[in-house]
Amino acid sequence: MRKGWLVVAGLLAMAGVAGAQTFVWPQKWTVAKPQEVKRGGTLRNSVISDYRTFNPFITAESGNVPSIISGGRGLVTRDPTTGDWIPYMAESFTVSPNKLEITFKIRRGMKWSDGRPITADDWITTWRIHTDKAVGSNSYDSFFIDGKPITLRKIDDYTIRFTYPKPDATAFAVAAFVPWPAHVFGPVYQREGAEGIKKMWGLNEDPNKIVSGGPWLIESYRPGERLVLKRNPAFGEWNKDEAGNPVPYLDRYEIRIVKDTNAQLAEFLAGNIDLMAPSTVDHISQIRQAIQQGRLDATIKVNASPVASSQFMVFNWNKASDPFKQSLFRSDKFRRAMSHIVNRQAVVDIVYGGLGTPMYTSVYPVLTQWINPRVPKYEYNLQEAAKLLAELGFTKKDKEGYLVDGRGRRLEFNLATNAGNAQREQMAKLFVDEAKKVGVKVNFTAIDFNTLVGQLLASGPDRPFDAIIIGLSGGDLDWPFGSNVVPCKGNLHMWNKSGQCIDPRETQLDALYSRGRTELDFQKRREIGFQMQQIEAQLLPVIYIAGPNYHPAWNNRLGGEHPDAIISAIWGQRELELTFIKK
């Protein structure tokens, strides 16, 4: 009898340990129920550009191999249903009262694909290598706040502490970096330093030597052609669905490199690839047609969400050589008039074929929680534009029908964008036409991208452009304002690169940016964000135009996509870990 109790107690204890070891993938992240799920099969995807390295420390492109095989998750990950950070490779975390330290308890029982345990040393080594200047890692900057380093300390094998130089809203995003095996990179780093690290894990490396802690292992890679990944069994030991089945369900994940979107579409229509995110009206309608005519068994979600990218027009505030234009571009009345000239609806209809979203502030429309619904919008209204320009003294028109001020100076400026970007060129032409109706002469030229960037990012009191249409992308859920964009000294403070704030509202934005970034309470931070959008909308440092939408499509042989509510450009259409082949 007593023995029996001991066994039960022992079983309970083991269950406790096993529970702590496992990360359970929430049911609400997929539409499929655990009993529908089938194991095995291959998911076939395609990418537009080839891979460049398997090395996590020198990789630079988005969608790189290390981020795929690792699953891109670290100590914490985001729950797509709430946007909150939840423990992932960590079992729990505690934030110190002064908000400067976060201590993570690392989940026990996690293993690398070669069988070695995943411990605190892996994070420490990964961090050391990322922050070695000589390695040139793309993640280097993320380990610093205002130039001051974030430091990591190992407390014991399964406890690690992050220390921040100041409270930071993006603290968890930093801590979410992906660890790589210390027993692989550590010895090389010690022996040969940065140069040794850079030589590791090139595309020629034997796939069997690539160690992964994530869902996938490399099975084979053919340059320019195909990357084939296979399930990492070690991952399934601590990643389970709610029924206790190990994930990923798939045996293989195959990614074809298809450089041309037309060829991608053809393969999707032929049923040879399973995933697609068409970006043009033409591609979308071809997929829809194929589905309607029963030639293709697939699903497409048109306008699932906006994409986290923006197109905007920026005026140059630093034109010492032309005081007339400089005072014009620095006037918020002028910029407001220009905003009234931008026909955002026409841009969405003509440039994006009705599949885009107009924009008014720097916060991408897809970051719905962050959008301040009450910001003033200076919509398309030519009368209003003419009225504002009249207030600036442009009341008369010259022989050619363009506005002139009291001293006979014509309202005229140059507008540039990068040649080859058809969408931006169309936006520019629409603007030129509308401006002409009001009597503003806009001289549009499309120039080489690198020249454009050179002009845009030139600094000093006299910069070589009038106005530019360009775009940025990215977008952070914790704090959606750009650390390079908002502060007056920022490298991407494109409208004013004199190195100091000119308009008092710029100073205000600069201060609010720092305050928001150090505010850890989400609600308060959101309030600051709303205030910043309010100021942005009045100051109009750049005039936002519109951005494209996200239209995911998949072949219906796949199951396990996200519920509709979380299909978006931020969360994608599915978690690969929870995806399975129906037939």
Add this chain to the structure above:
Amino acid sequence: MTAYILRRILYLIPTFFGATFLAFLIIQMAPGDYLTQLELDPKVTPETIARLRAQFGLDRPVHEQYLLWMNNILHLNLGYSFAYQAPVLEVIWPRVVNSMVIVLPSTLLLYLVAIPIGVYGAVRQYSLGDRLLSFLAYLGLSIPSFFLALIAIYILLQIKFRTGTLIFPVSGMTSSGFEQLPPLRQLLDIAWHAVVPVLVATANDIAGLSRLMRGQMLEVLGQDYIRTARAKGLAERVVLYKHAFRNAVIPFVATLGGLLPSLISGAGFVEVVMAWPGITPFFLDAIANQDLYVIAGFLTVSLVLLMVGNLISDLLLAWVDPRIRYE
């Protein structure tokens, strides 16, 4: 003859340095560099970009960069790719080999088809067959190869929609699951994928070559010695193939030199449209990214092959054409 060859090789040395320097200079004259694209990334600080620029040596004067690179070339090292962080030769070689799978059969097919068409067109000038072939040739010449590839994809897809089978693959070089196939099946798989790209790549060039052959042949057929041969009472077959054809083909020997670099330079936009993992899409990427040493290194290899090819075709000319002598 040996003296001539040696002299030619000596001439090649200044040509080599001149051409490589010019190529290097032109690449560098394009605005911006490999790191410019990073500058619009809100996550990257200017300090990081400056540091990388110094690490890549892009902050040094152009002539210094050229000399360093030349030093590498003389040690048979083409340089280092910024994007791949690996030696240039290592990253371009597999792509060149893939391209050859299209280029070699397509070149062979080109000569096998174009020359007979050209001869036929000259011998049966203005016949129905000649007109038909001319029409087709001009059609092939006027449709750009990328467009022809798109048409091919469209037709393949329509057949697939009607019948449910894909006669030839829409894109790519190998099927899914290629690695698990036995070697012979792998070979067949690649051949199956290569059919459409080879045809498309050839269609475009047939026109040019066959028209040239037709023109040459017509010119030769108008010569006095052909009349003489006919007057002697030689059989028409002998006149055409022994007297006319051999003379008409001489200018083609001179173009053989250009074949050598074209073997490695890929099949063009067919590769992009049909997702063939060849050198063309790779090289376009390198140009778009301004991956300096990949562009310069590849141009250098092509240059060397062109110089060697020209030398060989000059020597071949002397061999086939008794009027040419190098002393």
